[in-house]
Amino acid sequence: MGKPSMKQLNIWITGASSGIGKACALTLAGAGHRILASARSQAPLDALADEAQGLTGNVSTLPCDVTDVESVAHCVQWMSEHWRGLDVVIPNAGIGYFDPLESAKLQEWRAMVDVNVAGVLNTLHATLPMLLTSKGHVVNIGSLAARQVFPNSGIYCATKHAVLAISESLRTEFKGRLAITTLNPGAVNTPFIDRTTNDDLRANYRPQFDVGMAPEYVAEAALFAVESRGKGIVSELTIRPDTRY
Numbered sequence: 001m002g003k004p005s006m007k008q009l010n011i012w013i014t015g016a017s018s019g020i021g022k023a024c025a026l027t028l029a030g031a032g033h034r035i036l037a038s039a040r041s042q043a044p045l046d047a048l049a050d051e052a053q054g055l056t057g058n059v060s061t062l063p064c065d066v067t068d069v070e071s072v073a074h075c076v077q078w079m080s081e082h083w084r085g086l087d088v089v090i091p092n093a094g095i096g097y098f099d100p101l102e103s104a105k106l107q108e109w110r111a112m113v114d115v116n117v118a119g120v121l122n123t124l125h126a127t128l129p130m131l132l133t134s135k136g137h138v139v140n141i142g143s144l145a146a147r148q149v150f151p152n153s154g155i156y157c158a159t160k161h162a163v164l165a166i167s168e169s170l171r172t173e174f175k176g177r178l179a180i181t182t183l184n185p186g187a188v189n190t191p192f193i194d195r196t197t198n199d200d201l202r203a204n205y206r207p208q209f210d211v212g213m214a215p216e217y218v219a220e221a222a223l224f225a226v227e228s229r230g231k232g233i234v235s236e237l238t239i240r241p242d243t244r245y
């Protein structure tokens with residue numbers, strides 16, 4: 001007997017114009033799933049849609065700022081009109097500014113909290129009704145920083161600790177009704193660090209990200225998690241760079 005074919009899942013990924021989110025969109029669409037990829041910038045979303053042409057699944061795109069409740073609601077409206085349901089949400093949009101606490105800029109702390117915590121909450125609050133209907137799956141993007149605190153990125157670590165706590169809270173309250181996964185990657189080679197405005201730290205950290213994991217590797221972990229339905233639930237997965245090479 002052949003392996004039963006996987007149901008085509010409706011998956012919304014935020015922050016999908018770059019890095020891990022983009023890789024998730026391409027990998028999950030490549031596995032046959034239906035993706036809504038969103039981020040603030042339209043041009044890279046258009047490029048992503050072009051890149052996804054010919055994959056087994058498909059990628060639709062819609063601009064969305066996760067800090068803006070109306071913008072998030074617009075995506076939810078799109079999904080209820082075009083899909084009539086949602087199986088998986090990946091609230092991946094996230095930013096980091098590295099700086100010692102003593103010289104940090106308050107607006108950068110606030111921006112991290114706005115995107116990494118409030119943005120995740122906006123996304124989850126808006127999608128929970130659809131996910132509960134589908135007995136769906138939340139794949140939160142934590143970080144090693146969800147479990148450890150590093151110098152020069154303490155507030156980023158605080159936001160990722162919050163993401164993990166949000167996951168655990170969902171897992172506790174929606175037991176048997178939703179699947180909850182937190183992926184905790186170490187350094188991934190994406191433009192993530194380039195946002196840091198502290199020139200010395202940006203230059204110092206960039207090489208660590210250059211030798212970090214490919215975003216496609218994290219996307220493979222997301223695929224494994226979402227395709228585990230009926231077999232088991234990946235509740236938390238730590239993924240570290242293989243430093244042997």
Ligand SMILES: NC(=O)c1ccc[n+]([C@@H]2O[C@H](COP(=O)([O-])OP(=O)(O)OC[C@H]3O[C@@H](n4cnc5c(N)ncnc54)[C@H](OP(=O)(O)O)[C@@H]3O)[C@@H](O)[C@H]2O)c1
Pocket residue numbers: 014015016017018019020021038039040041042064065066067092093094095096115119141142143144184185186187188189190191192193209212215
């Ligand atoms: N890179 C790493 O080493 C690493 C490790 C562990 C965890 N992570 C986490 O992985 C996630 C993705 O990071 P990445 O490394 O892929 O970084 P990235 O390449 O810089 O991508 C960040 C994405 O978030 C989007 N974004 C930023 N602000 C947004 C907002 N207000 N609303 C909607 N989208 C927004 C960006 O697009 P726009 O600017 O166009 O909106 C972009 O698509 C983040 O949650 C990050 O904390 C990264």
